[in-house]
Amino acid sequence: MLLTITTTRTPATDLSYLLHKHPGKLQAVELSQGVAHIFYPHADDDKCTVALLLDIDPIGLVRKSGEGGPDSFTLGHYVNDRPYVASSFMSVAIARAFSTAMNGTCQKRPELVDVTMPFEVTISVLSAARGGELLIRRLFEPLGYAVTVEQYVLDDNFPEWGQSKYFTVTLKADLKLKDLLSHVYVLIPVLDNEKHYWVSQQEVEKLLQKGERWLRDHTEKEQIIKRYLRNIGGLAKNALARLTDDAPEGSAHDDGERDIAKEKLHDKRLKVVLDELVSSGSNTVVDLGCGEGKLLKMLLREKQFKKILGVDVSYRTLEKAARRLVFDEMPPKQKERIEIMQGALTYRDKRLVGFDAAAIVEVIEHLDLNRLKAFERVVFEFAKPGTVVLTTPNREYNELFETMEAGTMRHTDHRFEWTRVEFETWATDVAKRNNYSVSFKPVGDVHERVGAPTQMAIFKRKVDGNEE
């Protein structure tokens, strides 16, 4: 909510010319959700400090953003850090209050624009949600700043709650004011990483314009663009493409690396599952827990499958699947082969009866253990597909994921992850109780001690004591 800029270049009050703001007055600019005050806590020849103070209307903020749809701010809206942090609102205020300086114009003293001066900037407080101090340094240090941070604990009364994501940041460097302003203009919202209300195609232009002098060579270029244009993948790619001729490389970030590994494993898993379904000779198949429809797409390509049904409990995910499959514009011949619908694997469902095969990929670990009995009956007693291909993580393999803490699970929604023995015991019992036979296969690279990352069971329904 507060930004101060100090210079010690004599005469320091030159800063007021550059900023086009009188040092002896309290001034204000209107913002959409409040007002920004501009004043000088200090103004003499040796030292001059300007302060930009945001005074955000907390009630108006919520009332107006409510119209922007359910995503604009989530529950607890009125209790919100927005009025107290430096966020995209600060960038807007900078642009409003110091527009001439940012553009590098100064009518009265044009020679000052390109003068390199010693500056000290304080931002209070910055939220660095994912990345913390390390990210602050990675963003500012390559631009030549000496960075000092003060981090705050979440709550003095409850030290066990740990550190907060908030910092007061002090930056020191010798540079031109217009560059300094463009740095903070772009990097404050990058650090904040909250969805803000003004990301649009126009923002790509603004980013390119403000960042033209320095972003191209910044080591964290990709992350800056990504976070700045948060949640708008298309826009980010677009901006990146225009900024560099290189294809986007894999980010050096840990999260990114694991995401890619995960993605690879998932694709491999689906391929293996598809192969099993194909070799089972099935013509009709149901994908239980189809998610966004990756496997459905693969199944569609195999002409062996005459009837494909995708089921998921999340309606939103199904909508995504429909978009992915371009369901609305699918040619009629293709459309008659595939259907998607909402369903839950803990409720008996007539619509699931009569399929040759079912795929249940990475689903059971999202059910509470005591609900597995209902799941078993729904699938094996009532739906009774001829073949069931079921996968789940192999917990033993977790120790090979370097970024995973011991004792944690691969996904926050996982209710359990099984060792190979645990999984095989369960699956064998299920098969026995429901007159199926079962075999097991590893999915992914097999480590000699801990096995493969994913384990798979292939169930075949027996008919009169024989496999179907």
Added chain:
Amino acid sequence: METRSKELKIPELSLVMLIGVSGSGKSTFAKKHFKETEIASSDRCRAIVSDDENKQEATDDAFALLHYIAARRLKNGLLTVVDAINVQPESRASLVRLAREYHCIPVAIVLDVPERVCEARNAQRPDRNFGGHVLYQQRSQLKRSLRKLKDEGFRHIHVLKSTDEIEAISHIAREKLYNDRKELGGPFDIIGDIHGCFDELMELLTKLGYAVVRVAVQHRNFGFQVIPPAGRTVVFLGDLVDRGPKSPDVLRLVMSMVHAGTAFCVPGNHDIKLHKYLQGKNVQVQHGLEKTVEQLAQEDDGFRSDVKEFLYDLVSHYVFDRGRLVVAHAGLKEEMQGRGSGVVRTFCLYGETTGEIDEFGLPVRYNWALEYRGKAMVVYGHTPVPEAQWLNRTIDIDTGCVFGGKLTALRYPEEELVSVQAKQVYETPVRPIDFELHQQMLTHQQSHDDVLDIEDVTGKRIIATRLRNNVTVKEENSIAALEVMSRFAINPKWLIYLPPTMSPSEASELEAYLEHPVEALQYFRSQGIEKVICEEKHMGSRAVLIVGKDEEAIRSRFGVEHEGIGVCYTRTGRNFFNDPRLEKEFLLRVNQALTTSGFWDTLNTDWVCLDAELMPWSVKAQALLKDQYAAVGTAATASLRNVVDVLGQTASRNIDGIEQLLSRFQQKQDLIDDYKTSYHQYCWPVNAVDDLTLAPFHILATEGAVHTDKSHAWHMNTIQVICDADPALFLATTHKIIDVFDDGQVDEVVHWWTNLTGQGGEGMVIKPYDFVAIGRKGLVQPAIKCRGKEYLRIIYGPEYTEAENLDRLRNRNLSFKRSLALREFALGVEALERFVRKDPLRKVHECVFAVLALESEEVDPRL
């Protein structure tokens, strides 16, 4: 010639085909005798699909529509009249098939009017300009049809041979089916398969309070006089004979009672086979028939003939008590109840069979009751079972007396089972019955309820509740609820209740207040409710607890195995605790307090469902507290400290406006401090059960009782006793009972609330003195909350008390929230009532599912 006016009789539920050539007056006849909605006319359908009621090209589409309309009506049990030419056998055949499909009776009414009359009528109508040959052809088809109607399957055929005869019909009388005895409400004593076990039958009747006296045989009296207990009637479920030792005596007693009007009887498959035998038809004399035949040989011809007549007259099934009770020997599916057809009769006798033969050489039976969703209770026999058990509102009470089991009666409407033990094993069953099997196992219903059907929860749903009639759930809300329920909720067998949302009071007009007791009390005054209870509102998380006396109580009543002695779940049906060890300890402590306080005996129960607040808030809301409340607090504190520092430095420069700005931000600092103080009160670390505080406020249900018929004073007093048993864990809720029209008492409550909230209390909840209160405008809000000024900071933000903010916040609309609260309240109570009266789980689940679905409605979360 004058024809006498005449009444025409047809069965109440029939598919009536009017048969006659063009111009014979079918439409006029139909309009005169039937309701407009009962008539499906081919001309009308032709017009609907083509805009021209004479367009012959549209005939196929028109008949498709006509059939569709007729099918829907018949499915819904509504008489339907088909107004079409119907002179061709193939067009009638498809309609007869339709009638059979819905077990309705096809009726033919033929309008056989002379050709010249029809011709003259058609000539009057410019749109019917077809040639004479058409009429001639129709006429000859009609003539040929008349002889065939009976073979085509029509049981009721009325041929009206002239316009005079047609006009003479003054009225069409609709006759009830024999099975329709809806006007009789009982009470009944329904008795299962007897199979000649006369001694056991006598014992059972005596046990049920019937006085049975042997008397001399007179006309229509076969040797018994029976005096039932006040107003009661017996219903025999058939299979009176075969296998057992005294079939003729059983017949004599049953026939005496039926003729005297003290009993009803439906036929069983054995009875029907005996009838065939007596008719001299070729039947195999086995499966126990040989014994009956032998026993009857000792009787005279007159008795045998009476038996034959009696069996012939038996009606396949009965529908009693305004459709609430159906009896049939082998049970009956909903779509067949109260209908008449060969298929219905067969089902009543044999139930559903798959056509396969099992290892004992017996037909494989399909248990139709598994899928039964009907409203009527169905009581049946036919299949011997070790124990009579409810399944989806149906019950098989054939407990295999003749095989050495029991002879069982069901008392209706008491739903009480009364049995007598077989005196000996008269016959060994082909398929063994394990009479000990039911011990230590879940009931049929409980096993069945392990898996619910998705059809019972998805789509748009309308749920009938006792408190508020029908509650509708939109499809989009069911969609949302399905995801939450299946991903996060606990085992549905536990979920017998979800609490309703609670509305706050109207915004206060008092300066510096958004909520105040004055408005809350005013609400009750406006509803005409005098007496209310004001309870302190604890700031924790809502928790519903199911606690059993022991694990066995949970198994036998909830059908939950290996999940402990109870459960504690949140308002959205999730497990309250993440730590199973803590949960177990906690439930054990609650269980011990209930035991120590003598609760089980006082309420004569071995389980309880409690509605409570569990503290601290931080135990459940840790993430919310850290990510949101603490985060905002620390960001604001740090920022404001820097801001106030900088403004302080600036103040020395004597710039206009800086002083005001400084005080403005210092004020914000104070508000943030207040805000932090506010949420801090609701947080403390929890390492063991002793760190938890449980404040129950409703005893929702115990065995056989939903306690919504009691006052809140009863709830508070009964809870006080439990709290006293373990004050370290339990917290009794302070409360005041006042008259809202007494200014002195109102002032006292306002004062109390002001103190309470001034010391950091969340606020209070005001409820009508009676749990369920009906006011001037119907059902009254079960509770209105009135939250404290400081507490509201964590709802509306630290700075909400600033005058300009309060003015804006006062503008809030409560009507939707209140309507939701009433609907959810009605659903919650309904769920409990259904559970307590042992409805199938799906009936309970649909109510809690609906509460969850309604909770997905978009409503201001701060209310």
